[in-house]
Amino acid sequence: MKLAVIGMGLMGGSAALAMKRAGTIHSVYACDMSPEAVSDSISMGIADEGGSDPAEAARSADVIMVATPVMTMESIFRQIAPVMKPDAVVTDIGSVRGMVQEGARRALGAKFSQYAPCHPIAGGEKPGVRYAFADMFVGKKVISTAEEGMSARAVEIIESLWKSCGAQIIRMSPERHDEVFALMSHLPHVLAYALVAMITESRDPDTLLSMGGTGFLDFSRIAASSPVMWRDICLANRKAISEGLRRYRAELELFQKAIDDGNADQLVAGFARAAQARRKLGQGDSLKTQVKKP
DSSP: EEEEESSSSSHHHHHHHHHHHHSSEEEEEEEEOOHHHHHHHHTTTOOOOOSOOOOHHTTSSSSEEEEOOOHHHHHHHHHHGOOOTOOOOOEESOOOOOHHHHHHHHHGGGGGGGOOOOSSOOOSSSSSSGGGGGGGGTTOOOOOOTTTTTTHHHHOHHHHHHHHHTEEEEEHHHHHHHHIIIIIHHHHHHHHHHHHHHHSSSHHHHHHHHHHHHHHHHHHHHGOOOOHHHHHHHHHHHHHHHHHHHHHHHHHHHHHHHHHOOHHHHHHHHHHHHHHHHHOOOOOTTTTTOOOOO
16 A cells, blocks of 8 residues: 655654554655655655655555644645545544544545544654654554544554554544543643743753753653644643643642641642552553653
8 A cells, every 4th residue: 555644754754664664555655845854754765755745645645644733634634635546545643633533524525434533642752754763653552533424444444554553542532532632641741841941931041951850851851842733732622731731730739738838748648649640550651651742
């Protein structure tokens, strides 16, 4: 099968590499607005050809993977719908499902049945196809959010491709997905960005940052992720993320009060409750897998 990746970055590049290695994809077309991303993907052996026009990328593809920022996806779907082959399948790997799938339904029209979205729970903080690697999805979860109107054939093809990468498929409704990942992925990214932003506004931020130990580095790692990607995720899932921020703020206020009051018992109780839950996850994993992001 021929795969067209629209948005050839870390995630799309890693997916193409993994599927090529598995033998489920034999040819890859890299589509990106950046000529450097296209040329890098070809020189790395990820893609066989490339260009910047989504319609051209989709025209001869058996599988089309949209891997652009989520706020651009509806426009991409609209561009590729007229040229998709009748038996082609289109997917996306966006971190927000509700808004993206509603946009796909509008843009693809009668070809919505050829659509099967999945969200891989994997990734890295360094954006760009040059950081792509084939093992990214081994042992990781991929969330399939198929819904009414999508054909069983399209869903099976896309889920099988992810399984060939070593991933585990988990099915969720789009609504539940957005609730879960607002807390488990989107909120942690906002918090990491906020902490680093606060430090950069402090007195002598360079000295502060140079003193960061393991705890700070672990917490802040994802603040190096793509700002454009995370801007779009926050806007697309803003209701669920806003609710998560409200709940997080309430927890912070409880800890602040305990610290202000010198309430040792309340601090220990709060820390112990969190520590017990975190230890169940194992070393460095979230949901028993490395969460993106992502």
